[in-house]
Structures are given as C-alpha cells and as structure tokens.
Amino acid sequence: MDSSPLDISIYVFHFLFIVYTVLVILSYIILAAISAKESIEYVKKNSFVNYSEILNSDVAPSVSIIAPAYNESLNIVENVRSLLSCHYVNYDVIIVNDGSTDDSLEKLIDAYSLVKVRYLFDQPIKTKELREGVYKSTNPAFDKLIVVDKENGGKADALNLGLNVSDSKYVACIDVDCLLLEDAIQKMIKPFLEATEKKVIASGGVIRIANACIIKDGKLLEVNFPKKLLERAQVLEYLRSFLLGRMAWSRLNGLLIISGAFGMFDKKVMIEVGGYDTTTVGEDMEIVVRMRKYMKDTNTQYKVAYIPDPLCWTEAPDSYKILTSQRNRWTRGTIETLKMHRDIGLNPKYKSLGMLSYPYWYVFERMAPLIEIVGIVYLVFLILTERIRWEFAIAIFLAAYLFTVLYSLVAMFYEEFTFRQYKKKGTGIKLVVTAILEPLIFHPFILYAALRGNFDFYFNKKKKWGKMTRKGLSKMSINELKQK
Amino acid sequence: MARFQDLLENYEQYPVLIQVIWVFVVVLFFSILLGILLLKGVRVNLRQKEKFIYSYQKKVETCLIEYVYYEHERNTNDVFEKSFPREIIRGLSSRLKRKIILATMMKLKAEVSGEMTLPIHALFLKTRLFDFAKEKLDSDKWHIVALGIKSLSMFKVNSVSNVVMKHVNHERVEVRREAQLYFVNLFEFEGLDFLTKINAPLSEWDQIQLLAILNKFEDQKITGVGVWLSATNTSVILFALKLCRMYNLFEFKEAILALLIHDDKEVKIEAIKLLSYFQVPEAKERLKEEYHKLNLEERIIFFKMLEKSPVKEDLPFVLKYIQDLNFQINVSALKVLKILDVEKFKNLKKATLDQKSQEIIDFVAYK
Numbered sequence: 001m002d003s004s005p006l007d008i009s010i011y012v013f014h015f016l017f018i019v020y021t022v023l024v025i026l027s028y029i030i031l032a033a034i035s036a037k038e039s040i041e042y043v044k045k046n047s048f049v050n051y052s053e054i055l056n057s058d059v060a061p062s063v064s065i066i067a068p069a070y071n072e073s074l075n076i077v078e079n080v081r082s083l084l085s086c087h088y089v090n091y092d093v094i095i096v097n098d099g100s101t102d103d104s105l106e107k108l109i110d111a112y113s114l115v116k117v118r119y120l121f122d123q124p125i126k127t128k129e130l131r132e133g134v135y136k137s138t139n140p141a142f143d144k145l146i147v148v149d150k151e152n153g154g155k156a157d158a159l160n161l162g163l164n165v166s167d168s169k170y171v172a173c174i175d176v177d178c179l180l181l182e183d184a185i186q187k188m189i190k191p192f193l194e195a196t197e198k199k200v201i202a203s204g205g206v207i208r209i210a211n212a213c214i215i216k217d218g219k220l221l222e223v224n225f226p227k228k229l230l231e232r233a234q235v236l237e238y239l240r241s242f243l244l245g246r247m248a249w250s251r252l253n254g255l256l257i258i259s260g261a262f263g264m265f266d267k268k269v270m271i272e273v274g275g276y277d278t279t280t281v282g283e284d285m286e287i288v289v290r291m292r293k294y295m296k297d298t299n300t301q302y303k304v305a306y307i308p309d310p311l312c313w314t315e316a317p318d319s320y321k322i323l324t325s326q327r328n329r330w331t332r333g334t335i336e337t338l339k340m341h342r343d344i345g346l347n348p349k350y351k352s353l354g355m356l357s358y359p360y361w362y363v364f365e366r367m368a369p370l371i372e373i374v375g376i377v378y379l380v381f382l383i384l385t386e387r388i389r390w391e392f393a394i395a396i397f398l399a400a401y402l403f404t405v406l407y408s409l410v411a412m413f414y415e416e417f418t419f420r421q422y423k424k425k426g427t428g429i430k431l432v433v434t435a436i437l438e439p440l441i442f443h444p445f446i447l448y449a450a451l452r453g454n455f456d457f458y459f460n461k462k463k464k465w466g467k468m469t470r471k472g473l474s475k476m477s478i479n480e481l482k483q484k
Numbered sequence: 485m486a487r488f489q490d491l492l493e494n495y496e497q498y499p500v501l502i503q504v505i506w507v508f509v510v511v512l513f514f515s516i517l518l519g520i521l522l523l524k525g526v527r528v529n530l531r532q533k534e535k536f537i538y539s540y541q542k543k544v545e546t547c548l549i550e551y552v553y554y555e556h557e558r559n560t561n562d563v564f565e566k567s568f569p570r571e572i573i574r575g576l577s578s579r580l581k582r583k584i585i586l587a588t589m590m591k592l593k594a595e596v597s598g599e600m601t602l603p604i605h606a607l608f609l610k611t612r613l614f615d616f617a618k619e620k621l622d623s624d625k626w627h628i629v630a631l632g633i634k635s636l637s638m639f640k641v642n643s644v645s646n647v648v649m650k651h652v653n654h655e656r657v658e659v660r661r662e663a664q665l666y667f668v669n670l671f672e673f674e675g676l677d678f679l680t681k682i683n684a685p686l687s688e689w690d691q692i693q694l695l696a697i698l699n700k701f702e703d704q705k706i707t708g709v710g711v712w713l714s715a716t717n718t719s720v721i722l723f724a725l726k727l728c729r730m731y732n733l734f735e736f737k738e739a740i741l742a743l744l745i746h747d748d749k750e751v752k753i754e755a756i757k758l759l760s761y762f763q764v765p766e767a768k769e770r771l772k773e774e775y776h777k778l779n780l781e782e783r784i785i786f787f788k789m790l791e792k793s794p795v796k797e798d799l800p801f802v803l804k805y806i807q808d809l810n811f812q813i814n815v816s817a818l819k820v821l822k823i824l825d826v827e828k829f830k831n832l833k834k835a836t837l838d839q840k841s842q843e844i845i846d847f848v849a850y851k
C-alpha cells in the first residue's frame with residue numbers, strides 16, 4: 001500500500017460523491033413513480049366528482065380567504081375582485097393591509113365603498129396593533145369583503161391577524177397578487193370534507209406561472225408559455241416540483257411545505273399551534289412542520305392533503321436579480337425551519353415525518369447547494385493538482401445533466417396526461433429546448449441564490465424578505481392583449 | 485472511426501464504476517431522444533383526440549336534441565328503436581365514441597326535465613349502453629364500477645338496485661358514494677334505507693351531496709330518522725341531525741335530547757346546535773346542570789343557545805360567566821345580560837376597569 005493520505009482522501013471523496021449522486025437519482029426515480037401512481041388515482045377519483053352540490057349547499061363549511069397586502073396599490077382592486085368571484089357559497093375575503101405606505105387602503109375604500117365598522121374579535125395570536133381598523137362595504141355585492149388595516153409587521157403577522165379576525169372553520173391563506181380560479185375553494189375544501197379516519201389539517205395547492213397568460217377582470221382567459229428563458233425555466237421548475245415532487249410526498253403523507261401563495265388550513269389547529277411564526281422568512285413551511293409536529297405530539301391521526309389542479313396562478317420573477325432575492329429567501333426559510341424543528345430529524349417518535357420527510361429535506365434540499373459547491377471546488381482542485389480523471393468527471397457531469405433533462409421530460413409527460421395547460425402548437429418543442437438549456441443557464445443562478453441564502457443565514461442575520469417587484473398580472477395581460 | 489475505436493479501447497480499460505456511469509449516460513441520452521419523440525407524438529395525438537372529441541360531441545349533441553324534440557312532439561310514451569339516431573347507434577361499438585355519447589346524454593339529461601327525459605332514458609335502456617353500464621358493476625376496477633353506478637343512477641335504472649346495494653359497503657369510498665347517490669336519486673327519501681346497512685362512515689362531503697339531491701324532491705316523506713338517530717355509526721347520526729334541521733323534524737326532540745349524553749363529541753355538539761335551533765327549553769336546563777362536565781367547545785355552543793332564546797331564569801347562571809376567561813363565552817354572557825337586565829349591564833359597564841373588558845362591553849352595548 002503506497003497510497004498517500006491525499007490519495008485516500010480523494011478516494012473517500014469520490015466514493016461519497018458517487019453515493020450522494022446515486023441517492024439523489026434514486027430518490028427522484030422513486031418520487032416520480034409514486035407521483036405517477038398518485039396522479040393516476042387523482043384523475044380517476046376526480047373523473048366523476050360533482051362539485052355543483054357543494055357550490056349551493058347550505059351546510060357547506062365556512063371558509064375565509066386571508067390575503068395580506070403590503071404596498072399592492074398597483075393591482076389590489078383587480079386582485080380583490082378576483083378573490084370575490086370564487087364559486088363557493090359560504091366564504092369571506094379578509095384583506096389585511098399590513099401597514100402599506102402607498103394608497104392601497106384608499107383605493108380599496110373607493111372601489112368597494114368601504115366604511116369603517118366596529119368589529120370585535122378575539123386575539124388568541126398576538127399581532128401588531130390595528131392602524132385604521134376594520135372596514136366593510138356598504139354595497140351588498142361586496143358583502144363578503146372585510147378589510148383590516150394594521151401596523152406593519154410582515155406577512156406572517158398579517159396572516160395571524162387574519163386568523164384572529166376570521167370566524168370560519170377553514171382558512172385559505174393566499175398572496176394577494178395571485179389569481180385564483182373560480183372553483184379553487186370547492187376543490188381545496190374537498191379533502192377536509194372527505195376525511196373520516198384521519199383529520200385533514202391542511203391542503204396545499206399547485207402554483208402555476210401566469211407570466212404571458214391573458215388575464216382580464218381577474219379571470220384567466222388564455223394560458224401562454226412565456227417568451228423569456230428565465231420565465232420558461234421557472235414554468236418547468238414548477239411543473240417538476242408540483243407534479244412530481246409534492247404529488248409524491250402527498251401520497252406518502254410527508255409534505256413539509258404548502259406554498260405560501262395558496263394553501264387551506266384547519267383554523268382551529270392553526271390557532272392551537274400559535275399561528276404563523278413571525279421570526280422566520282419561511283413561515284409557510286414552518287407552520288406546516290409545526291402543525292404536523294403538534295398532531296403527532298397530541299397523538300391525533302392526521303393528513304396534509306394536496307390538490308394538483310392548476311388553481312392558483314402567480315407572477316414569477318422576470319429578472320435574475322429578483323429571482324436571486326426570492327430564492328435566497330426560500331433557502332433561508334428552509335434552513336430556519338429545519339433548524340427550529342431539528343428535534344424531529346431521525347426521531348422515531350415522529351415516524352415518517354422524522355424518519356423520511358425531514359432527513360430528505362435536510363440532505364437533498366437544504367444540503368444540496370452546499371454539496372454541489374463543494375463538488376465544484378473539489379473539481380477545480382483536481383484540475384489544478386492534475387489529479388483529475390477526465391473520463392470520470394465528464395461522465396458524472398453528463399449523467400447529472402442528462403438525468404435532469406430526462407426528469408424535466410417526465411414532468412412534461414405528467415402535465416400532458418393530467419392537466420394539459422400548454423396545449424398550443426409549438427409549446428412542446430419550446431419546453432424541450434428549455435429543459436435542455438435550463439440546467440446550464442438557469443441552474444447556476446439558483447445555486448448562487450441558495451449559496452447567498454446560506455451566507456445570509458449565518459452572516460447577515462438582519463436580512464429579512466428582500467425586494468419583490470411585480471408588474472402585476474392584469475398589466476401583463478393588457479400588454480399581451482394589445483400585442484394581439 | 486479510428487477515434488471511436490480508441491475510445492472503445494480506452495473504455496475497456498476504465499474501472500468498472502466509470503464504465504457503468506458511461507453506460508448510464510448513453511442510456512439517458514437515448515431515453516431523452518425517445519422521450520422527445522414520444523412527447524411530440526403524445527401532444528399531436530392528444531390535440532387530434534381533443535379535436536375529434538369536440539366535433540363528435542357536437543354531432544352527438546345535435547342528433548340527440550333532434551331526437552328528443554321529435555319524440556317529445558310525437559307525444560307518446562313508446563319510443564321505437566327505429567327512431568334512435570343512427571349516428572349514435574353506430575358509435576356505440578367504439579369505446580371513445582361510447583364515452584362521448586354517454587357524457588353528452590348525461591349533459592343533456594341534466595339540462596332537460598319532465599317528459600323530455602323519457603326519450604333519453606329509452607335510448608339508454610334499449611341500446612347497448614345499458615348492457616355496458618351493467619357489465620361495469622362486475623369490474624375488478626373500482627373506478628369502472630363507480631362509473632357504471634353513476635350512469636345507471638343518472639338514467640334511473642332501478643332494475644339493478646340489488647346489485648348496487650352490494651356496493652354500499654365497498655372498500656373504496658368513491659364506489660360507496662356512487663351507490664348511495666344511486667339509491668337517493670332513484671328512490672328519493674326511501675332510498676335512504678341504505679343508512680341502516682352501511683358500516684363505513686359517511687363523510688361530510690357525502691352528506692352534503694345526499695342532502696343536495698334530497699333537496700330537489702317535492703315529496704318529503706322521511707321515515708327512519710328515529711332509527712338513524714340511535715345508529716351505532718356516528719356519521720349516520722350526524723346526517724340524521726342534518727336532516728332534522730333541514731326538514732324541521734321537531735318531533736324527534738326526545739331522540740335528539742338523548743344525544744346530549746352521547747360519547748362522540750361531534751354528535752353532542754351538533755345535538756346542542758340543533759336543540760338551540762329548535763329552541764328546546766329542556767335542553768337548556770339540562771345543559772345548565774351539566775355545564776361543569778362540558779368541554780370548552782360545548783360550552784361555547786351552549787352560550788350561543790342562551791343567546792338565541794334568553795329567559796329571566798337564565799340570569800343567575802349567566803351572571804357567573806360575564807367575566808369568563810374565554811372570549812366567546814364572555815361576549816355571549818354579556819349579550820344575554822344586556823337583553824335580560826339592561827340596568828345591570830350598564831352598571832357593569834361603569835364598574836369595569838380593564839381596557840379589554842371595556843372594549844367588549846362597549847361593543848355589546850353598541851350592538
């Protein structure tokens with residue numbers, strides 16, 4: 001044995017990378033297979049569901065849509081109109097104006113004939129104080145609308161106030177700039193009402209990208225595939241994430257996150273766990289983990305459901321700067337949540353949550369960018385020290401790259417066989433081209449953002465949400481319409 | 485060629501691991517090529533299928549409407565097979581066309597009413613559509629069984645009720661649901677007899693669907709509620725309570741009162757809500773006596789009951805809870821106090837010092 005310690009280290013490193021790569025690929029294959037099973041079952045199950053009965057039923061449970069708004073003056077009137085046109089009999093819309101410094105409140109007051117009302121509500125969750133108070137419309141057509149004006153406290157704080165104000169059994173927490181399809185509530189409430197053995201504590205919805213889609217008067221008229229590669233790549237990324245990843249985790253009852261853009265919750269459980277955590281930027285993931293932990297701790301059989309129908313459409317970042325800021329925040333949110341609830345990890349008491357979901361998220365989500373960057377640094381080291389085996393390096397790179405492309409193709413197949421939103425001629429080839437380019441052009445930015453997120457988490461504690469500039473869905477649609 | 489030869493020669497000298505990775509790369513590469521071609525094929529195929537479905541649906545719809553109106557104008561109950569639309573009869577041999585025909589018939593059936601539905605029923609019963617639906621009931625696949633029941637239910641085929649009854653306890657909830665809806669669709673309130681036969685729970689979703697269908701019927705003769713209120717299946721009790729409320733079945737007051745000591749928390753709560761709706765004084769007295777045994781949710785519901793029908797005798801009880809720690813009980817107690825004794829309420833307002841209580845009192849006073 002004449003191997004030096006460096007040679008042994010390199011050998012160990014090689015081994016670890018191979019193991020990690022194999023595990024990643026295997027986990028993706030398994031998730032895709034589970035997701036296929038779940039998708040087929042979902043399509044079958046829903047092929048003969050009649051939603052019209054719930055639509056008009058007097059006994060349908062009450063739902064509050066809670067939408068926090070901060071300086072959303074540009075689109076708030078349109079967006080609220082979209083929320084008010086949901087097809088469900090027993091719901092209200094609570095807009096929480098989170099200390100906006102623009103004229104959001106004034107616009108709402110004018111558009112919906114709002115007047116200040118006396119409104120008494122309990123405050124089981126502590127939040128920032130009310131600013132102007134609670135408003136309701138004098139116009140019966142907007143009877144469902146409640147606008148609450150409060151001091152700025154961030155998204156989580158605004159959602160908590162919405163929870164306090166709500167009088168409903170279920171709450172749908174959404175981003176005010178999202179576009180909800182009319183049947184969104186009917187579909188999201190179904191798992192809660194169908195449950196008999198396990199209590200459904202939350203149901204997550206799919207988020208689709210609305211860039212380039214035609215939207216008028218708060219309604220989605222036409223689905224289009226965006227023109228910019230950055231937006232296209234995000235469409236593909238969302239397809240992979242929602243149709244493959246989350247669908248599979250839903251079957252395993254292991255979903256750790258419900259997108260903050262649209263999710264429905266059992267209000268009682270939410271209040272019992274203390275509402276959203278205002279100290280983290282990943283409040284959407286954190287609340288789900290805390291709710292699951294609470295159910296396990298109280299020995300209650302539960303489920304986190306998932307509805308794969310494209311019900312909620314949002315505007316994705318169209319510049320690398322904004323994208324980086326968004327992904328930076330997502331990374332910090334993930335790290336914070338996993339750190340806060342580290343007692344779950346590998347804890348048999350929490351069964352699949354502790355033994356499967358948590359470790360998966362830790363190893364393949366939280367650690368992935370770090371492992372990737374270590375791999376790149378290691379590659380550079382090997383090149384500099386002339387220890388590289390090119391046939392190995394190229395093979396590994398190609399395997400990873402081609403697997404990513406193939407995985408995207410699988411997601412496209414799932415989309416075709418289920419919801420088929422991108423029907424137009426020529427979109428298929430655009431999706432394929434995006435799948436080929438995305439790992440080379442888009443992924444480096446995602447990696448960079450994730451690394452920045454890690455850096456900020458450890459060395460820039462003051463950093464909170466970061467700026468998210470939006471054009472507005474209706475504005476985009478108007479431009480599209482003009483072009484047409 | 486020589487370079488490829490070199491590569492192959494070198495490949496054989498690589499360690500096994502690297503060889504495996506290269507094989508994997510080649511497999512991935514060809515899988516992607518195949519995948520792209522397949523995706524293209526799938527998209528083209530689906531687009532064509534969608535076009536075909538659209539045009540065929542239109543054709544079937546036109547045929548059906550013509551047929552229905554022709555038969556309606558003939559004004560006879562005997563529909564002859566020779567008058568069935570040829571396009572539809574021809575289409576029955578193709579699975580896809582059959583599916584479209586059935587869906588269109590269902591759609592049309594939902595849009596017309598009364599005698600206009602008879603020709604559609606006749607078309608279903610006297611063609612192979614009925615046989616296909618019946619065959620589905622014996623399928624091993626749950627969704628096929630559910631679809632079969634659904635179509636038989638839609639076209640009011642009661643001759644298969646014995647077979648459908650076997651499915652009311654099917655392992656799949658979707659099949660159970662369709663079977664239950666079948667009975668209610670066909671036999672109206674009498675169809676609810678299945679409630680005594682089911683073992684699995686009726687979900688809230690199922691209950692909403694059943695109630696929505698029942699709501700459409702004019703003849704509201706309900707028998708069996710007493711039995712359902714004492715069922716061992718708690719979801720059946722909950723459903724019966726909903727029926728009592730929907731159809732104001734006050735005559736079951738005693739049976740509902742008996743549910744106040746039911747083991748199931750939800751049954752108890754729904755019973756309190758219903759008794760509150762019926763404004764049953766015995767319930768109020770009984771709950772006052774048992775108040776200390778109630779859980780928080782039950783207490784809140786009980787106070788809502790007091791709010792609805794306050795009487796002077798409630799005052800001493802309510803006074804004990806005007807400073808309850810629970811917000812909802814506190815508010816309810818104050819509301820009742822304001823109704824029963826305004827002076828006391830006003831005095832309380834003057835005497836209260838803490839800001840939160842003052843806010844609540846102000847709000848109740850304002851209301």
